[in-house]
Amino acid sequence: MVHMRFLQLSSLTLRALELASAVVVVGITGFFLAESDAGAWNNGRLIYTEVVGAVSLVSILLVLVSRLEPFFQIFLDILLSFLWWSVSGLLLTLREFPCDWVFEWMNVAPFDEQCGKFTAEVAFAVVSATLYLASGMLNALMERHLFRQQVSDVRSHYLKREMRQSQTDSQV
Numbered sequence: 001m002v003h004m005r006f007l008q009l010s011s012l013t014l015r016a017l018e019l020a021s022a023v024v025v026v027g028i029t030g031f032f033l034a035e036s037d038a039g040a041w042n043n044g045r046l047i048y049t050e051v052v053g054a055v056s057l058v059s060i061l062l063v064l065v066s067r068l069e070p071f072f073q074i075f076l077d078i079l080l081s082f083l084w085w086s087v088s089g090l091l092l093t094l095r096e097f098p099c100d101w102v103f104e105w106m107n108v109a110p111f112d113e114q115c116g117k118f119t120a121e122v123a124f125a126v127v128s129a130t131l132y133l134a135s136g137m138l139n140a141l142m143e144r145h146l147f148r149q150q151v152s153d154v155r156s157h158y159l160k161r162e163m164r165q166s167q168t169d170s171q172v
Contacts, residue, residue, distance in 0.1 A: 007142045011070075014135040019060045021128045025087075026053035028121040045090045049125070052083045056128065070139040077136030084129035091122045 029049045036043055059076055062068070068076075 004142070004145060007138065007145065011135065011138055011142065014131055014138060015060055015064060018056065018128060018131045018135065021124045021131060022053050022056040022060065024124045025121055025128060026050060026057065028117050028124075029053065031117065032121075045094055048090060049087050049121075052080075052087050055083070056080055056132075070142040073139045074136050074143065077132045077139060081129050081132035081136060084125055084132055088122060088125040088129060091118075091125060 029046050033043060033046050033050065036046070059080060063073060063076070
């Protein structure tokens with residue numbers, strides 16, 4: 001029982017971290033879209049990032065409010081993980097920002113806020129993808145634990161039934 005409580009607390013912690021990272025990505029992407037004077041065609045990657053972020057936020061709130069079973073959360077987490085990996089790939093190949101290499105952290109200066117924000121956006125997209133993948137694996141572990149508990153309960157029920165049956169047979 002303590003093991004299951006730890007898994008549930010870990011799942012809740014992962015959801016909170018997913019929520020925080022999705023909010024950061026949505027906020028930074030919203031800033032870039034508001035500052036951009038390009039059309040929808042040129043901002044397609046940023047719009048896709050914003051949509052994936054919004055879907056993530058809605059799904060996190062839905063999971064937290066509805067207490068969805070871990071079995072269904074597995075598929076949702078894996079799907080959102082794939083979407084976040086595609087977002088990070090699309091952002092990494094975006095050539096419209098004047099930043100050299102997005103993972104060159106020493107080159108991000110305090111006065112260069114465009115590159116710093118873009119680097120943070122890519123980093124939090126990767127963090128979101130990793131958190132969703134970890135959450136999916138944790139939900140699979142929880143589902144396995146619940147299944148084993150149910151099998152154990154069924155086995156103990158039939159074992160007790162057989163013991164009662166053998167006791168009544170020996171008394172007769």
